[in-house]
Amino acid sequence: MNGSNNSMCVKAGGLEEKNILHIQDVYKIYGNKVVLDNVDLSVARGEFCTVVGPSGCGKSTLLRLILGQERPTKGGLFIDGCPAESAGRDRGIVYQKYSLFPHLTVLENVLLGKKLCAGIVERFRKHKTFEEEAMHFLEKVQLREHYKKYPHELSGGMQQRVAIAQAVIMNPSILLMDEPFGALDPGTRESMQVFILEIWEKTKMTIFFVTHDLEEACYLGTRIVALSQFYSDGRKNNGNKGAKIVADYPLPRKATSTMVKAQASFGELIQKIRQEGFDPKHLQHVTEFNLKHDDSFQTLTPEEAQR
Amino acid sequence: MKRFPIMLLALVLTISLIPMNEAFAKEKFKIAWSHYTGWEPWEYANHAGILKKWANKYGIDISLTLVNDYVESINQYTAGQYDGCVMTNMDALTIPSVGGIDSTALIIGDYSNGNDGIGTRGEGSVTEFTGKEVMLVQYSVSHYLLARAIDQAGKTEKDIGMKLVNVSDAEIAGLFASNPKAIAVTWNPPLMTIREAGAKIIFDSSKIPGEILDLMVVRTNAPDSLKKALIGAWYETMRVMSGKGKTADESIAYMAKIAGNTEQSFVAQLKTTAMYYTAKDAADFAKSENLKKTMEYVRTFTFERGLFGQNASSKDFIGIEFPDATVMGSKRNVKLRFTDKYMRMAAEGKI
Amino acid sequence: MGLNWFLLALPFIILTAAYLFASHMRLADNPDDKLLPPVSKMVQAIKQYAWTGDRTNGEQLMVQDTLSSLRRLVIGVGSAAIFGLLAGLNIGLFPGFKALGNSFVKFLSIIPPLAILPILFIVFGVGEVGKVMLIFLGTVFLIARDITLTVESFPREQTIKALTLGASGTQTAYQIILPQVMPRLINTVRLSLGPAWLFLIASEAIASTDGLGYRIFLVRRYLSMDLIIPLVFWITFLGFSMDLLLRKFAERKYPWYVKSGG
DSSP states (O other): OOOOOOGSOOOOTTTTSSSEEEEEEEEEEEEEEEEEEEEEEEEEETTTEEESSSSSSSHHHHHHHHHHOOOOEEEEEETTTEEEOOOOOTTTEEOOOSSOOSSOOOHHHHHHHHHHHHHHHHHTHHHHHHHHHHHHHHHTTTTTTTSSOGGGGSSOOOOOOOOHHHHTOOOOOOEEHHHHHHHHOOHHHHHHHHHHHHHHHOOOEEEEEEEEEEEHHHHOOSSEEEEEEEEEESOOSSSOOOEEEEEEEEEOOOOOOGGGSSSHHHHHHHHHHHIIIOOOOEEEGGGGOOOOOTOOOOOOOHHOOOO | TTTTTHHHHHHHHHHHHHHGGHHHHEEEEEEEOOOOOOGGGHHHHTTTHHHHHHHTTTTOEEEEEOSSHHHHHHHHHTTTSOOOOEHHHHIIIIIITTTTTOOEEEEEEEEEEEEEEESSSSSSSSSGGTTOEEOTTTSHHHHHHHHHHHTTTTTEEEEEEOOOOEEEEHHHHHHHHHHHTTTTTEHHHHHHHHHHHOOOEEEEGGSTSSEEEEEEETTTTOOHHHHHHHHHHHHHHHHHHSSSSHHHHHHHHHHHHHHSSSHHHHHHHTTTTTESSSSSHHHHHSHHHHHHHHHHHHHHHHTTTTTTTHHHHHHGSSSOOOSSSOEEEEEETTTEEOOOOOHHHHHHHHH | HHHHHHHHHHHHHHHHHHHHHHHHHHHHHHHTOOSSHHHHHHHHHHIIIIIOTTTTOOOHHHHHHHHHHHHHHHHHHHHHHHHHHHHHHHHOOOHHHHHHHOOOOOOOSSOGEEEEGGHHHHHHOOSHHHHHHHHHHHHHHHHHHHHHHHTSSSSSSHHHHHHHTTTTHHIIIIIIIHHHHHHHHHHHHHHHHHHHHHHHHHHHHHESSSSSSHHHHGGGGTOOOOHHHHHHHHHHHHHHHHHHHHHHHHHHOOHHHHHHHH
């Protein structure tokens, strides 16, 4: 359960070193059930990568592997060129719930990471500095006046804003978000989307964002990845196969206005990904996936690649 | 909700009916007893049909119940559950008499002649108890025995300044055995157990003969038929026990068995129990001046420890009547009566 | 609202009325009856017990008994709470401790403490240690079990979250989980107070020199219901006050606990 050990790891060299996140030949199998089936993904620094897919396809499993909450059955995961082992401060996380500690106030929640990383002496010496920094982040998430409240006194949207501040203050290499807005009502949800884009633009942080909402994914991301078990390949045993990345598109940088959602091209893209990722009848062969993003790559076994 | 008043009434009736047994029980009587060497004959009388025989003779029905906790048996007698109960002279004074139950010591069965004692791990006298912990059942005959031992040593409890630890009689032997510095005051059978555990018995009830009396106590207002039936059954049992031959041996064996002792150990305990096997001896003792002297000690001891309750301003609060019709204490509040009348009748064969 | 209060008070009123009625009946029969004494007698008994003191040495028995009993209770339950918290926390969080202690604690928590009372008295003596040990052993395993279950029921996300904020395993246990377990511990202690009183009174009944349980079992010897009944109320009152105090303390100190559905 130790913290980050980035600086000390033996770097693997090659492609995994260029990008902040590199995943190659990753399988996750629970008992007999294959969830992730030879997944390959590489994400560049500063990318806002959104992940979509039908429910139960293994999006959250993939996120937990990156986080270090679980280990892959097979394959390699690298953060900044280092194997991703147990959770540490190089990866920030915002869950749908349980992100905040209920026994700490808003300020204490945001301050927590700073305090945990400091030695006892430093914790007292730098107390003021830490607190000012935390208040600065609370300012950013527009919750300055609520700093004394406990999480249960905040609305769902406010809670998630605190959770974002709590993670961002630690300046992680990559910020993982697991359906962070899934429990919010549509109005709050939309304003939170605008909010996270603003944060992303200010910090240029790498974000790995899992959602089941296709529109949200297309709106937020600079890159969209679809994970799905609906595909065909050359393997004989078709009854038990897990999800692969079946589509990978770059998305245009755009204004943070939600007006973009009304544009025709936006709707077309959604339709396309919906068909490729979510339609059980639309079974593309593994060799024909639309992996359009520059960083995307695919390592198929010869058996899989058979027609 | 409609049934509620009925339930309330039932509750109130149940509680208020407790004392009314007496009024309703025409010819049925309930007697309680608990285990002690000198009281085991009652169970033998019940077992051998002697009790039933005498009850039939007087046209009544007597049921004998074992209450396996001495204090509880007296408490239940005092609360009105029983017409008679076995107890010591001291407890007869402090529990039923103070509780307003006019009671008669119908039979003086025996006195403790070594059945109660003080055991130590080396101290030779109670005067050496200063600052030490003494285990005993507080306010019991053990406490009385300790007080008398101190008294005989010419001191008071205060002079000695020991620490009394109230210990349940069920635990006292085990606690003595496990503690190398223990001092305990207790009665048989635990007394025998601590003796076996190496206790030095520095004082026992044989030094105060005739002071710890084991009685059959009945309500004074109980009819003569009950009193005579109990007397008849008891002295017939005494004759069996003290006789020679097969029946006598069988009776001892049975008592030993129900007491949970070996026959040998039971006989040993009988030796430290001064049984009044004949009604005459018991009646004579009841009439003696010694009894008055004993009761004076007992009432002084109990009053000084507050056992007469808060209403008592002096030890004269309760009246104790003796066979010669003299009363010790308040004549208006006579609650404990010693009588030789029924024992005398048995001695003269008039039962 | 008025009706609610009435319904709340009704059982108490009925019980009191039934007592007074039954007591009256018995006292009419025998004015010295000890089983159901009149209220005046109880008041007098408690007055004497509280202020006048003992006839032999003049000590103020009620204060002394109460302090002795409370001291045993607080030391016993207090040490059980500390020990149970640490054991439960480590067993619940760390697999090594779990393998080591979980089944052992489960096993020990099933032993009825009163059954081992004679052993405790023989091992620790009839003094304070034996009594405190009984209360300790009678409550510690249940507290440890409850804390273990509480810790185990924490979402794994919390631990992971703490690690991403740079916490070590120990920091997670003592700075993140422990503070969140505290209000639960207080609740568990509140529930343990019932058994703790039982053990206290049982141990004082069997061998003691003072204490409320000692007093009840001592005066039981001469059927002093006039003191026993008020003492039962006094013990109930003490128990109720301790429970209330702990509850209020938890509400003040851990305002987030109830509201966030802990």
